[in-house]
Amino acid sequence: MYAPLITKPGSSLERKTGSWRTNLRPKFLQKDCIACRLCYLICPEGCISGKEKNTFISDYNYCKGCGLCAGVCPKDDIEMVPEGETK
Amino acid sequence: MKEFLEGSRTVARTVRLCRPGVIAAYPITPQTHIVEDLAQMVADGELDSQFINVESEHSAASVVLGAVAAGVRAFSATSSQGLLLMAEVIFNIAGMRLPLVIVNANRAVSAPINIWNDHQDSVTVRDAGILQFYAENNQEVADLVLLAYRVGEDPKISLPALVCMDGYILTHGHEVVDIPEQKQVDKFLPEFQPVVKLDPENPETMGYLGTPEIYMETRYALQETMLEALEVITSASQEFERIFGRALPPFYEAYKLEDAERAIVAMGSVAGTIKEVVDEMRQEGQKVGLLKLITYRPFPADALYEALENVPEIAVLEKAISMGAFGPVYTDLKASFQGKEAAPKISGFVIGLGGRDVSKDSIRRVFEELRGPQTPAKFMDVKTELVTA
Numbered sequence: 426m427y428a429p430l431i432t433k434p435g436s437s438l439e440r441k442t443g444s445w446r447t448n449l450r451p452k453f454l455q456k457d458c459i460a461c462r463l464c465y466l467i468c469p470e471g472c473i474s475g476k477e478k479n480t481f482i483s484d485y486n487y488c489k490g491c492g493l494c495a496g497v498c499p500k501d502d503i504e505m506v507p508e509g510e511t512k
Numbered sequence: 513m514k515e516f517l518e519g520s521r522t523v524a525r526t527v528r529l530c531r532p533g534v535i536a537a538y539p540i541t542p543q544t545h546i547v548e549d550l551a552q553m554v555a556d557g558e559l560d561s562q563f564i565n566v567e568s569e570h571s572a573a574s575v576v577l578g579a580v581a582a583g584v585r586a587f588s589a590t591s592s593q594g595l596l597l598m599a600e601v602i603f604n605i606a607g608m609r610l611p612l613v614i615v616n617a618n619r620a621v622s623a624p625i626n627i628w629n630d631h632q633d634s635v636t637v638r639d640a641g642i643l644q645f646y647a648e649n650n651q652e653v654a655d656l657v658l659l660a661y662r663v664g665e666d667p668k669i670s671l672p673a674l675v676c677m678d679g680y681i682l683t684h685g686h687e688v689v690d691i692p693e694q695k696q697v698d699k700f701l702p703e704f705q706p707v708v709k710l711d712p713e714n715p716e717t718m719g720y721l722g723t724p725e726i727y728m729e730t731r732y733a734l735q736e737t738m739l740e741a742l743e744v745i746t747s748a749s750q751e752f753e754r755i756f757g758r759a760l761p762p763f764y765e766a767y768k769l770e771d772a773e774r775a776i777v778a779m780g781s782v783a784g785t786i787k788e789v790v791d792e793m794r795q796e797g798q799k800v801g802l803l804k805l806i807t808y809r810p811f812p813a814d815a816l817y818e819a820l821e822n823v824p825e826i827a828v829l830e831k832a833i834s835m836g837a838f839g840p841v842y843t844d845l846k847a848s849f850q851g852k853e854a855a856p857k858i859s860g861f862v863i864g865l866g867g868r869d870v871s872k873d874s875i876r877r878v879f880e881e882l883r884g885p886q887t888p889a890k891f892m893d894v895k896t897e898l899v900t901a
Contacts, residue, residue, distance in 0.1 A: 427707075428726065430608065432717050432720055
């Protein structure tokens with residue numbers, strides 16, 4: 426008997442690990458963004474995407490809430506907000 | 513062909529017949545002769561195999577893991593501390609469902625350091641998902657190596673196997689053994705057909721993240737497969753007899769057990785001594801017998817129940833103990849009889865740790881102890897005067 430033990434490359438996308446996030450998640454304010462892409466580069470999960478100014482977002486299916494994006498943002502355009510805040 | 517060989521050499525010669533593509537091992541007493549011989553065979557061109565030198569048993573196990581993952585039959589051997597250092601990797605080998613054979617020269621575990629025989633090393637990795645077989649003599653070691661490859665590589669099973677031989681008693685003991693012909697082995701053990709393998713043309717990942725959504729299924733599959741292995745071992749043992757012309761009982765050997773009123777259950781070379789004592793006591797008119805357990809994982813609970821249900825008094829004689837509890841085989845056997853009507857009285861005895869000699873007198877005293885109250889884990893031949901409170 427076999428369980429799903431073997432997988433094709435890229436399987437990490439199938440494992441949605443965002444539920445491991447603790448109490449804060451990044452909120453992309455999309456006001457003063459200059460599209461420097463530092464948040465995209467520093468994200469250890471590789472789950473930040475965006476191209477133009479004020480278009481960057483984090484995929485909460487994978488984001489662990491480490492806060493590096495908020496820390497690196499030169500324009501303070503990313504805020505760490507408590508989980509559950511919708512505004 | 514029958515030859516007079518050292519146990520380790522017997523293993524090396526048998527492994528050569530199995531045509532492993534990769535061998536990796538780290539030397540450790542009393543296993544070293546096995547891989548020394550294999551290394552020599554590779555160096556002399558007698559064995560077309562890669563012998564990979566490594567810096568530890570953890571690496572040795574990792575190398576054979578990688579070899580089997582790439583679709584190549586592989587072999588390793590170890591003992592004692594070495595097996596414990598392999599333990600982490602063995603769980604991975606089993607979890608990735610990679611069949612390979614490791615021969616373990618059973619030796620005590622430190623501290624204090626001790627290079628002599630008992631079974632504490634191998635029973636300690638019993639929960640990993642690795643098949644475990646225990647041999648009484650060198651012929652049986654050779655035969656079990658063949659059986660282990662055959663069962664482990666069966667596509668229904670695809671699991672690693674540990675073949676256990678008593679350190680020194682078997683590894684360094686010389687016996688007449690029947691080494692089979694290459695064509696017999698090739699028939700019993702055709703070319704390895706991996707269920708899955710790493711292939712650059714068709715990339716796959718093994719042992720990837722098992723989140724709570726899927727991990728439990730992988731463990732369930734391991735457990736179910738272990739139980740399925742009981743059937744595969746049975747059919748493989750029939751095929752073994754057909755090809756090699758000698759019996760290799762699948763789970764256990766019953767020795768004068770039919771009408772026995774008292775019986776010992778034991779694994780490994782001590783069975784030889786027990787058989788002699790059984791013969792002597794039978795001559796005196798005492799109805800005693802032996803069940804030599806060969807297959808320890810998977811545990812053949814139903815088969816053992818059927819073999820022992822009519823024996824009123826049973827002693828489980830073990831060269832290992834789960835500290836603070838009981839002997840591991842005792843625990844399993846008691847569980848097999850739990851809740852059954854008129855279950856036998858089963859007592860546990862710990863004997864021969866760290867190479868303490870198991871004499872015929874010791875065995876006789878175990879049979880005599882069975883007349884007394886049930887004991888869960890009685891240490892035999894222990895000099896309590898050497899132990900202070």
